[in-house]
Amino acid sequence: MTDMPPPLAIVVKGWPRLSETFIAQELVALEEAGLRFDIWSLRHPTDKKRHPLHDRLQAKVRYLPEYLYDDPARVAHAREIARTLPGYAEAHALWRADLRRDETHNRIRRFGQACVLAAELPEGTRGLYSHFLHTPSSVARYAAIMRGLPWSYSAHAKDIWTSPEWEKREKLAGPHAATFGATCTAYGARHLRDLAGDPAKVDLIYHGLDLSRFPAPPERALRAPGAPLRLLSVGRLVEKKGFDRLIAALALLPDDIDWHWTHIGGGDLGPRLAAKAETFRIADRIDWRGACDQPEVIAAMRAADIFVLPSRIAQDGDRDGLPNVLMEAASQLLPIISTAVAAIPEFIDSGTHGLLAEDDPEALAQAITTLARDPALAARMAGAARDRLLAEFTMQPGIDRLAAKLHRMLGTP
Template identity: 50%
Template sequence: MQRRKIVVVLKGYPRLSETFIAQELLGLERAGFDLILVALRRPTDAKRHPVHDEIKAPVHYLPEYLHDEPLRVLRSLFAYLPRPSFWRALGSLAADMLRDFTRNRARRFGQALVLAAEWPEDAGWLHAHFVHTPASVTRYASQLRSLPWSCSAHAKDIWTSADWDLAGKLSSARWTVTCTKTGFDRLKKLATGNSSVHLSYHGLDLHRFGSFGDARKQHDGSEPAGAVVVLSVGRAVEKKGYDTLLEALALLPGDLAWRFEHIGDGEELERLKAMAQKLGLDDRVAWKGALAQEQVLEHYRCADIFALACRITANGDRDGLPNVLVEAASQRLACVSTDVSGVPELISPDETGLLVPTNSPIALAQALERLIRDPVLRARLGDAAERHVRGNFDHMASIGQLTELFEREWRAVD
């Protein structure tokens, strides 16, 4: 069967924090799909992961702000004004604006106009990553081009979008996939009519994250020369709960030998550095900044514990199933995290890791102390976590599901 060319709409590309998207794109290419990547904004990360260099798809950038490229927007508008599809799509925009009268909503329609007017030759399908702004652009573009579209929903996009917006997109898309059971349950509840929602864990490229065969250190925090290394990887943003993690570290007994390493950047990084200093943790904390994937892998293999204090923010934002937890578990690293969103779908308490309530420095400190003092427990949990990941989170299973979904639709129209 001949493969169809797919336009994939992304919020930004490439992004260090979205390796799960990059590995999916590479997997689809290797499965034989012809992809065109369209991003709503240009990259802001100074580094790239190796997977980005392996993806062959060309990348096109839409105007991030319409006033930055007015001629490009006007050319697209004049090209579509005479077409009946423009007025149908404009009707959708008008209906959306009645409920969400914002400049952002109008901007998404303008970006969709540019995408439609500059359409890649022979492309016959649109796919959006994230069900908030990228899906808005994709939906309008599908109406302008009279082409089908589909969507991958993840975390923040599901939980910070209004019910009416999600329901409208679910009914418009041919199908939607999401990567956690909690996200699936929310979308399924809003799906009506012919809406098709599927659960598909995006998983991990297990060849890139091969088994770590070396024996881990048996330090128990009793000797300063053998400090136990606690690692966390993630953007310094509110939903990651790094303030809670720092408070938990400050509660650990003073005679316990440990070090904390953080990998990532983010808007709260300077505040967190100041907080660590205020808590008296400066000499035990190392801020590594953003690192490429192969460097992150090396840190997983050198650490003793992985910690992530995920939380739900006031506006509903939250992680789905953080890919860094899956990566850490694949390297036999004992993990402690919170019982938020999709995390319990990976970590079973006292079986594949430790779970604590969200926003509880005391509970997190107790779990960390338990792991620091007990290298045998760390080894047991790490071994079980790796088996769970390698048995249930191979990203090729997700690629197979996506391939079947695309081909099922195409068979129906052939």
């Protein structure tokens, strides 16, 4: 029985990715809950490291052609098979309508990848589930129509806030809409439910945190007045993370605060931000560590005094959901400073579980100064954040609901 093909195909944008531990955590947990699936990735990995979590996954990982010209023979063969499938004509007509509104190479690539996916899905596949509502869901949707299968999605942040409204509406409420959708914040759920027609088709499922992957928090003594302040941030060097604001804020800190900032994460803005730090003459107080695996991140959190994530809304509308790194910091009793953007206030009530500053260097500098000068306050808020994590943001309740929804979609026990 175990040799039978898995009933579920999960479509992801790239596998594995260091910045998407929430996806890896979910898929490992679904597998441990008894779901059987293959992973179909639109892209090959670019990170040089892996999290230990990735190595726990038993599912087979299959890679679609990242660009159609990478493997023209595979694409041409798949297209011939796809044309024989019962829903191909309908999927092709839908794609053509989408292409008229989105005349991009990406849209063409989505259909080519969908043809490969539909042609290569093993017999016995009963449904598809995609992570992210934009490109992966387009590929899953076109392929599902070709094969006459149900599909579903998990939406997160960028995919919600930067996708065209017409596309979101049709994926949520059109004739070939998803069977169900999950999203990881109440903030995102409200927006998607407004587009879905039937609000019940969009379920709020927090990722939560699998605390079994994290050590108990360290015994934290109150930082002595005048001791060096160790600041930590974890996040990609992209506009929505707000690290340009943080660098400006660090330059505003009072002279009596001896600070050092460590940043973990990759991203295209690295050279620009490093140059900004040089301009402010604070580069010697910053450690750019680049992309790190989970054990390295946890070790950095245990060694830090304050975690800072100055999220903001980017010019193209992109923004965070509820970053898992905030919950990870809370698991280690690390005091948190962030901003009241998107779903962050769903976990951090400013003044109780941490401080949420305005998207402004002066406000960030003031928040850092407040916690630096009142370690007891910082410790109380860190304790409250961990208590909330344990009470409301553990992983298993969400996994149980998601697994039940996927089983219903697949018709499996």
